Amino acid sequence: MTAKIIDGKAAAAEVRARVAGIAAEFARTTGRQPGLATVLVGEDPASAVYVRSKGKATSEAGMASFSHKLPDTTSETELLHLVDQLNRDDNVDGILVQLPLPPQIDASRVIAAIDPAKDVDGFHPMNAGRLATGLEALVPCTPYGCLYLLKQELGSIAGKEAVVIGRSNIVGKPMALLLIGESATVTVAHSRTRDLPDVVRRADIVVAAVGRPEMVKSDWIKPGATVIDVGINRVPTEDSKSRLVGDVDFAGASERAGAITPVPGGVGPMTIAMLLRNTVVAAHRRAGLSDPKGV
Ligand SMILES: Nc1nc(=O)c2c([nH]1)NC[C@@H]1CN(c3ccc(C(=O)N[C@@H](CCC(=O)O)C(=O)O)cc3)C=[N+]21
Numbered sequence: 001m002t003a004k005i006i007d008g009k010a011a012a013a014e015v016r017a018r019v020a021g022i023a024a025e026f027a028r029t030t031g032r033q034p035g036l037a038t039v040l041v042g043e044d045p046a047s048a049v050y051v052r053s054k055g056k057a058t059s060e061a062g063m064a065s066f067s068h069k070l071p072d073t074t075s076e077t078e079l080l081h082l083v084d085q086l087n088r089d090d091n092v093d094g095i096l097v098q099l100p101l102p103p104q105i106d107a108s109r110v111i112a113a114i115d116p117a118k119d120v121d122g123f124h125p126m127n128a129g130r131l132a133t134g135l136e137a138l139v140p141c142t143p144y145g146c147l148y149l150l151k152q153e154l155g156s157i158a159g160k161e162a163v164v165i166g167r168s169n170i171v172g173k174p175m176a177l178l179l180i181g182e183s184a185t186v187t188v189a190h191s192r193t194r195d196l197p198d199v200v201r202r203a204d205i206v207v208a209a210v211g212r213p214e215m216v217k218s219d220w221i222k223p224g225a226t227v228i229d230v231g232i233n234r235v236p237t238e239d240s241k242s243r244l245v246g247d248v249d250f251a252g253a254s255e256r257a258g259a260i261t262p263v264p265g266g267v268g269p270m271t272i273a274m275l276l277r278n279t280v281v282a283a284h285r286r287a288g289l290s291d292p293k294g295v
């Protein structure tokens with residue numbers, strides 16, 4: 001069996017086009033564009049690339065982009081001050097503080113300081129709790145993007161066996177909650193799971209979010225399963241360059257899976273599309289408008 005390759009780039013382009021339409025309509029009715037503020041602390045080149053591509057995608061969707069760059073010597077107090085300013089700025093609907101932060105800054109304090117109504121990452125405990133209890137929330141972009149691809153691929157996932165590998169607050173936990181919300185039977189596996197290969201062999205749906213290059217092997221994959229690879233690992237190549245690989249052995253797994261996301265071009269582009277989606281949703285809610293339809 002050769003798996004269908006799930007085209008995350010194409011799905012993301014569709015979402016972004018719909019978001020652009022919604023943003024234009026929002027601007028017509030309110031007289032201002034939805035706005036996203038990104039905050040980058042320090043000089044990590046990979047982070048700088050992500051933040052730049054988010055800014056570009058934001059402008060392309062007809063939204064205002066406010067980009068803040070702070071030196072890596074920034075204190076927690078200084079960063080909290082900027083967050084406070086962005087919380088009060090009516091033109092800012094979404095605030096994204098790029099993680100990881102330098103060691104002198106406690107990320108959980110910064111996240112807790114973001115206005116939950118502007119928390120387009122969905123990382124604030126208020127949004128995490130709302131997602132966990134089934135209330136309206138802003139949902140973390142990566143798992144939301146994964147769910148979008150799964151529903152596009154499978155339609156209903158009710159009753160399916162889903163195995164999420166990884167239990168982070170950013171991907172694994174919210175992914176499990178979203179899958180429960182769709183009535184899947186959900187197992188969360190992690191570094192202490194016994195006999196991980198056998199656990200994964202049960203899965204109709206595998207979501208791999210561990211951050212270990214090609215850890216999930218092809219003989220763990222149940223024939224016909226849908227595989228969502230969240231990993232983005234840069235590994236060195238023989239010509240002393242590097243390439244991106246996921247958490248799944250893509251070549252092997254794509255001979256057994258029914259459908260699989262590639263890296264790059266799978267989940268990554270969906271993360272950015274969902275960030276834009278969350279920003280227009282936050283803008284509508286803040287403006288007292290009902291949620292936009294179709295995203
Ligand atoms: N507060 C916060 N929110 C985030 O959402 C967040 C963050 N911090 N810190 C860093 C991670 C990483 N992240 C990615 C988003 C898109 C791609 C993406 O589009 N990747 C492309 C290409 C990658 C490449 O070529 O380098 C792909 O997978 O096809 C990757 C990684 C968001 N993050």
